Every structure is written in structure tokens, then in C-alpha cells.
Amino acid sequence: MDILALDFMIRAMIAAVFTGLAAPVVGTYLVQRRLALMGDGIGHVAVTGVALGLLTNTSPTWTAVVVAILGAVLIEVIREQGHANGDVALALLFYGGIAGGVLITGLAGQSAARLQEFLFGSITTISPDDVWVTMALSATVILLGVGLAPQLFAVAQDQEFAQVAGLNIRAYNVLVAVLAAVTVTVAMRTVGLLLVSALMIVPVAAAQQLTRSFRTTLLAAMAIGVSASFGGLMVSALALDVAPGPTIVLLALAGFVLTWPVGMWLRRRRRQQLPFDEIEPLAHDEIEEHPHEHGENCGHPAVPHGDHVDYVHDGHRHAPHGVHYDEH
Amino acid sequence: MLNETPGDRTVLEVENGSVAISGRPILRHIDVRIERGEFVALMGANGSGKSTLVRTMTGLRKPVGGTVRIFGSDLADFDDWHRIGFVPQRSTAGGGVPVSVWEVVSSGRLTRRRLLRPLMRKDRQAIMDALDVVGLADRSRDGITTLSGGQQQRVLIARALAGDPELFFLDEPTAGVDLPNQQALAQALATLKDRGATVVLVAHELGPMAPLVDRAIVMRDGRIAYDGPPLADHEVHGPLFGASHNHHHHPAPASRDHAPHVASPLDRTSDGEGR
Incomplete structure (x- = not known):
């Protein structure tokens, strides 16, 4: 040391x-x-x-x-x-x-x-x-x-x-x-x-995968930037005999590679949980029989729809109605 | 209108205003006076100059002739910007970085904030109130891009509202907005009207906002063709005012050739006007 x-x-x-x-x-x-x-x-x-x-x-x-x-x-x-x-x-x-x-x-x-x-x-x-x-x-x-x-x-x-x-x-x-x-x-x-430019842009690209506001993006990008530049210097000085500049940039890029899939997953989940429009369903379509009861842990996403939730099941929207489910 | 002296009641006055874009005369012989508390609809066909007029009133475009006076002072010397709320045509609600609804609305508070000061409690209160008026208080932490077009438009109105202005300019707030959102917009504007705000609204069609309008100004080919009591939508698009009603609610993409624009540093292009 x-x-x-x-x-x-x-x-x-x-x-x-x-x-x-x-x-x-x-x-x-x-x-x-x-x-x-x-x-x-x-x-x-x-x-x-x-x-x-x-x-x-x-x-x-x-x-x-x-x-x-x-x-x-x-x-x-x-x-x-x-x-x-x-x-x-x-x-x-x-x-x-x-x-x-x-x-x-x-x-x-x-x-x-x-x-x-x-x-x-x-x-x-x-x-x-x-x-x-x-x-x-x-x-x-x-x-x-x-x-x-x-x-x-x-x-x-x-x-x-x-x-x-x-x-x-x-x-x-x-x-x-x-x-x-x-x-x-x-x-x-x-x-x-x-x-x-990599040190300016890559931390922002990594941060914005996970953030929803400008302020948190700014602060998270600063955190990622300082970790990458300090970490890259340490890696190049202590562990490997390589130039610090490229190490710093590659470390920042690694941050992006890690956050990108998480960001994709977050965005996908957010889209799925977006409430459905509050429009009356066209008809009262009852589902004949249902293999299981929808609930918190049934594995089907519950999406708000007006005053109730619809369960997304194989591309259908099942709304609980008394003892049966309606197609919404 | 009564022949009043231009005193306290006049908030905005354009006298013999003319505007040229890239040397081409667009607006000519514009005489408008807007009184405190009025709700004015600025109407006309596409390309009639209604957006250009509102841009001139807000100082985004300098007139080549005539005067624009706002709250009694010439536009060039005006610096009480907190008295004005501007809702531009919805363009870039999302930049390259995620932005929350709260952040967009809070930038409307800048007219009342001093440099390098954090948001005070009064500022937060005003931002929350503005979001309440447009009915989006529950979405304040959400990213702006997760909202629908009509909701984004309501956010822009909340942004203008956050600075507590007296005079609002809205440039086509209902373009490309579905009916439920138009109704929500109309409701927000009704609240403004009740609070005594003066509103200048550029619109192609009034729709649910029609009952709010006190006075209509219809533009035709860069001149004022009508100024008086409100008109129904179909009258505005009648033969008297030029172009028939066409459904160009979305601006057509500006055509560009594929030659490299090497001359652009020296050539001043007309900045996408006349939508």
C-alpha cells in the first residue's frame, strides 16, 4: 500500500x-x-x-x-x-x-x-x-x-x-x-x-436508467462519476499495470452495463402497473370457470382500474365480481 | 367596447404593430387592447398569424414597427415577468434526462425566486396549488414522459400557474388533446378566470372552453379580421375568414433538403414559425 x-x-x-x-x-x-x-x-x-x-x-x-x-x-x-x-x-x-x-x-x-x-x-x-x-x-x-x-x-x-x-x-x-x-x-x-466526454456522459447514462427526476439523476451521476474515476485510478495503480484513463472510462461503462438491464426492468414494470382508463366495460362478460383465485400472490399483475383492480391473465383483464370474474 | 382611457384596466396594448420574419412581413396593422379580467380567444386558420401575435405579445418576437405595451410599460423595458404566465405549444416535454412533474412545475416558480436560494415553503405551497388546479397533484413524483399528451399539457399550465401571474398566454393548449383532457383543461382555465386572471388563449377550436370566452379576435393572413363577442367554431372557419376548416392539428414536419447545412453558422434561418 x-x-x-x-x-x-x-x-x-x-x-x-x-x-x-x-x-x-x-x-x-x-x-x-x-x-x-x-x-x-x-x-x-x-x-x-x-x-x-x-x-x-x-x-x-x-x-x-x-x-x-x-x-x-x-x-x-x-x-x-x-x-x-x-x-x-x-x-x-x-x-x-x-x-x-x-x-x-x-x-x-x-x-x-x-x-x-x-x-x-x-x-x-x-x-x-x-x-x-x-x-x-x-x-x-x-x-x-x-x-x-x-x-x-x-x-x-x-x-x-x-x-x-x-x-x-x-x-x-x-x-x-x-x-x-x-x-x-x-x-x-x-x-x-x-x-x-465519456466521463461527462457515461455516468449520466448509467444514472438515468434508475432515476425519475432531474435532481436525482444529477446527484447519482456525480456519485457514479467519482466512483469510476477514483476506482479506476485504484485499479490501475494497485491491481493491474494499465493506464488510468481508459480504466476509468471502462469502469464507468461497466456501471452503465450494470444499470441498463435494471432500468429496462423498472420501466417495463412501471408500464405494466399503469392504471387502465376509467371507462365502463362494453358488456358484462362473465368468465365461465376459473382455475384459481386471483390475489396478492397469484403471479398475475394487479393493475388499478377505476375503483377496483384488474388481474392481467394471458392477455386478458380479469376483474373480480362476486364469486366469478368479469372480462374487462 | 367603451372608449376608456388607457389606464389601470388595460393590461396589454398593441398599437399599429407589425412583425416580419426573415424580412417577410407577417403581421400588419395590429391594434389590440386587452383589459384586466378578460378571457380572449385568439382564433384563425393555420398560418393566419395567431401564434406569431402571441409570441410578439410575450416578447419572444420583436415587432419591426409599432409598440407593444404590457402593464403600462414598453415590452423592451418590462421586467415584471412574474406577472406573466406563458404556456407554449407543447413541444419538448421530455429532454434527454428523466424529469419529474414536480420539477417541471417548479421551474414556473423561477419568476419569484432569487438566485441560489432553495425552494421556500411559500414556493412549495404555490407548486402544490398549481398541480391541484390542473388535477395532477397525485402525479407530482412521476416522470413527465409517463403522462399522456393531454396530461403533459396540463402540467405546462400548472407551470405557468406556479408563479402566480395575472396575465396568461396559452398557445394552442388543446391541439391534439382528447376530449376528457380538454374538459380538464377547461376546468383549470375556469378556475383561473374565477380568480380574476386575464387570459389570452390561442386556439384553432374552442370546444369545451367556449363558455369561458368573453371576446374573440380572429386573425386572417396576418391581420385582425374580427374583434368582438365570441363566435361559434364554425363561424370562425367560414368563408369570411379565409381558409376552410381543415384538421391540421399537428404541425406538418418541416421539409428539409439533404444537403449539408454548412452555411448555417452564417445564415439565419426562420425559426420554425407559422405553425
């Missing part, structure tokens, strides 16, 4: 916890707006930012933040001005970002290995300064994302209603874009730019 006491490992654990909490907050709003791939797009654009940092010998984190914010705001402008998704225009931006990044890295005379650190993450080489930046930016994202949840939720849910409610929808839309950009650059050290 000595490895856990090493400085670089402590820094990695702090970074994992903060990014694991922050990324799903933004991810929830992106999923709600059906922009799940926006994080990916910003990640691609941020590659150019990293390369500019390498070229100019400044901190790649800060140049990535700046370029990612510019890219995110540009995506938001495209979304607002054009069609609801304008996805071709977005694709142009993504590929421009990654091609520009690779090209500029070459110009800077840096090897592909240096860029690789940012593409796939290298949480164990994070410097003390970077840890402070990660903590500060993640805390900002969490505070704004959770604190302004009612407003951000309303804007994402129904933009026109939010506008007539007096909310400045453009400001909130840009805020989400900027938060997404900041999250991408923060998580870049943890899981890498190419996998960053």
Missing part, C-alpha cells in the same frame, strides 16, 4: 475525485439538451489549444482552456443561429481542431508522445500547480452547475418558457458552454481529451 503515500499518487487521487464529481454535472445538462457529443467536440478543439501551448512554451492547460472556451462558444453560436443541431458545421470544427493540433505539435518540434499525454491522459504525472488549478476549476464547475440548477434546468428544458419567465437564456446557454469547456480541460489530465 506504500504507493498510495507517494506524492504523485496523492495528487492523482485528488485530481480524480474532483474531476469525477465535476464532469457529470456538466454532462447532465448536455444530455438534457441532447448534445451528448458536444464534450467530444470541445475535446477535439482543445487539442489545438494544447499544441499552441507546446509551440509557445506556455502552460498547455491554460492555452487549452482558452481555445476550448472559444470553441464551445462558437459551437453555441452555431447552435443558436442555425438549425437545432447544425451537426455538419460542428463536425468541421472538430476535425479542424484535431488536425490543427497535430500539425502545430509537429511545428513545435514536439514528439507524438508529448501530445499523447493530453490525448489519453496522464494523471500520475500531474504537477502540484496543476492539482491546484484542477481543484479550483472543478469546484467552480460544481458550485455553478449545482447552485444554478433551477435556472439551467429551466433553460435547457424549455427555452421559450424560460425567456418569458425573464431568464437571460443566452447568458445561461453560454455559461453551460463555458462550463463544458472548462470541464474538458480539467479532465484532460485525468482521462485525456479523446476520452473526456
Whole structure:
């Protein structure tokens, strides 16, 4: 267990916890707006930012933040001005970002290995300064994302209603874009730019299998995100000699694989128990004889129907009526 | 109508309003005054401009000419948004994330909440009351997508109600809603009327809401063709007002070509108007 006491490992654990909490907050709003791939797009654009940092010998984190914010705001402008998704225009931006990044890295005379650190993450080489930046930016994202949840939720849910409610929808839309950009650059050290979107989106996808409200989805996604990023780091450090970034993402995906069947079952059960419409049956159809008595444990689902329950039996609806059953 | 001075009783006033979408004139010569406590039905055929007019009254669309005054102040300077309740055309009740009925209705309370404050007891009370009025209090914890279309529409009315507004705008609340739900809607609107609210209702057909209406405004081709006592549904769709009655309750999907919309960042498209 000595490895856990090493400085670089402590820094990695702090970074994992903060990014694991922050990324799903933004991810929830992106999923709600059906922009799940926006994080990916910003990640691609941020590659150019990293390369500019390498070229100019400044901190790649800060140049990535700046370029990612510019890219995110540009995506938001495209979304607002054009069609609801304008996805071709977005694709142009993504590929421009990654091609520009690779090209500029070459110009800077840096090897592909240096860029690789940012593409796939290298949480164990994070410097003390970077840890402070990660903590500060993640805390900002969490505070704004959770604190302004009612407003951000309303804007994402129904933009026109939010506008007539007096909310400045453009400001909130840009805020989400900027938060997404900041999250991408923060998580870049943890899981890498190419996998960053996974840490934002996969915990939300896993959480929403089991939840019924926005608030619980947000909180559950944060819990899953932090478990995956901390757990993934532990697995890669203690058990297997593998890179932490992909381990974190695969662990989050495992969470989805576990919750998905449960979610399917829950949704199916909820549909089955939906009350039948309160409409008088067409006729009083008696069932001639019935092999058993329906009850709490007869194995046939009991579904509310007006003032009584119908038992669903081989595609029929049996309603108890005195000593016999009626077809409803 | 009596020739009153525009004073306390006027809640909304459009003077010589005109609206253009992508440079194309849509509404022309619009003069409307709505008094406190009135229940006004804004009617007309598809494409007659009734939705555009309501969007102009709520500030979603800026007029290119004329003035819109709401509670005595110009719409551009208006910021008492808690006095307005808006029920948009039902569009996206479900986003990508599960949302409960309670959460949708509570976002109607935002007009009265300050930033970064939790829901107070007064807010919860207002949300519960709003759900009671539309008869869905027992569904508050359910996911919005488990509700039928008509019930979702009632949730949107509850959302507008939660902010305790004085003036309601409803854009086609009964489109595609079955009769029992239309009756439930009419009941909720009757409660609003009894409480003294002013209601502007866009409707293609009034159905069970007909007895509530005090005044009808009929739009035809972007102009007001009639303003007076309520009309029966068949009169509105008579030859005087243009298009005959057709059953286009659901907006036809907008046609799009399959060319990539590369120009979209620079090209401002008309945002799906004229439904």
C-alpha cells in the first residue's frame, strides 16, 4: 500500500475525485439538451489549444482552456443561429481542431508522445500547480452547475418558457458552454481529451436508467462519476499495470452495463402497473370457470382500474365480481 | 367596447404593430387592447398569424414597427415577468434526462425566486396549488414522459400557474388533446378566470372552453379580421375568414433538403414559425 503515500499518487487521487464529481454535472445538462457529443467536440478543439501551448512554451492547460472556451462558444453560436443541431458545421470544427493540433505539435518540434499525454491522459504525472488549478476549476464547475440548477434546468428544458419567465437564456446557454469547456480541460489530465466526454456522459447514462427526476439523476451521476474515476485510478495503480484513463472510462461503462438491464426492468414494470382508463366495460362478460383465485400472490399483475383492480391473465383483464370474474 | 382611457384596466396594448420574419412581413396593422379580467380567444386558420401575435405579445418576437405595451410599460423595458404566465405549444416535454412533474412545475416558480436560494415553503405551497388546479397533484413524483399528451399539457399550465401571474398566454393548449383532457383543461382555465386572471388563449377550436370566452379576435393572413363577442367554431372557419376548416392539428414536419447545412453558422434561418 506504500504507493498510495507517494506524492504523485496523492495528487492523482485528488485530481480524480474532483474531476469525477465535476464532469457529470456538466454532462447532465448536455444530455438534457441532447448534445451528448458536444464534450467530444470541445475535446477535439482543445487539442489545438494544447499544441499552441507546446509551440509557445506556455502552460498547455491554460492555452487549452482558452481555445476550448472559444470553441464551445462558437459551437453555441452555431447552435443558436442555425438549425437545432447544425451537426455538419460542428463536425468541421472538430476535425479542424484535431488536425490543427497535430500539425502545430509537429511545428513545435514536439514528439507524438508529448501530445499523447493530453490525448489519453496522464494523471500520475500531474504537477502540484496543476492539482491546484484542477481543484479550483472543478469546484467552480460544481458550485455553478449545482447552485444554478433551477435556472439551467429551466433553460435547457424549455427555452421559450424560460425567456418569458425573464431568464437571460443566452447568458445561461453560454455559461453551460463555458462550463463544458472548462470541464474538458480539467479532465484532460485525468482521462485525456479523446476520452473526456465519456466521463461527462457515461455516468449520466448509467444514472438515468434508475432515476425519475432531474435532481436525482444529477446527484447519482456525480456519485457514479467519482466512483469510476477514483476506482479506476485504484485499479490501475494497485491491481493491474494499465493506464488510468481508459480504466476509468471502462469502469464507468461497466456501471452503465450494470444499470441498463435494471432500468429496462423498472420501466417495463412501471408500464405494466399503469392504471387502465376509467371507462365502463362494453358488456358484462362473465368468465365461465376459473382455475384459481386471483390475489396478492397469484403471479398475475394487479393493475388499478377505476375503483377496483384488474388481474392481467394471458392477455386478458380479469376483474373480480362476486364469486366469478368479469372480462374487462 | 367603451372608449376608456388607457389606464389601470388595460393590461396589454398593441398599437399599429407589425412583425416580419426573415424580412417577410407577417403581421400588419395590429391594434389590440386587452383589459384586466378578460378571457380572449385568439382564433384563425393555420398560418393566419395567431401564434406569431402571441409570441410578439410575450416578447419572444420583436415587432419591426409599432409598440407593444404590457402593464403600462414598453415590452423592451418590462421586467415584471412574474406577472406573466406563458404556456407554449407543447413541444419538448421530455429532454434527454428523466424529469419529474414536480420539477417541471417548479421551474414556473423561477419568476419569484432569487438566485441560489432553495425552494421556500411559500414556493412549495404555490407548486402544490398549481398541480391541484390542473388535477395532477397525485402525479407530482412521476416522470413527465409517463403522462399522456393531454396530461403533459396540463402540467405546462400548472407551470405557468406556479408563479402566480395575472396575465396568461396559452398557445394552442388543446391541439391534439382528447376530449376528457380538454374538459380538464377547461376546468383549470375556469378556475383561473374565477380568480380574476386575464387570459389570452390561442386556439384553432374552442370546444369545451367556449363558455369561458368573453371576446374573440380572429386573425386572417396576418391581420385582425374580427374583434368582438365570441363566435361559434364554425363561424370562425367560414368563408369570411379565409381558409376552410381543415384538421391540421399537428404541425406538418418541416421539409428539409439533404444537403449539408454548412452555411448555417452564417445564415439565419426562420425559426420554425407559422405553425
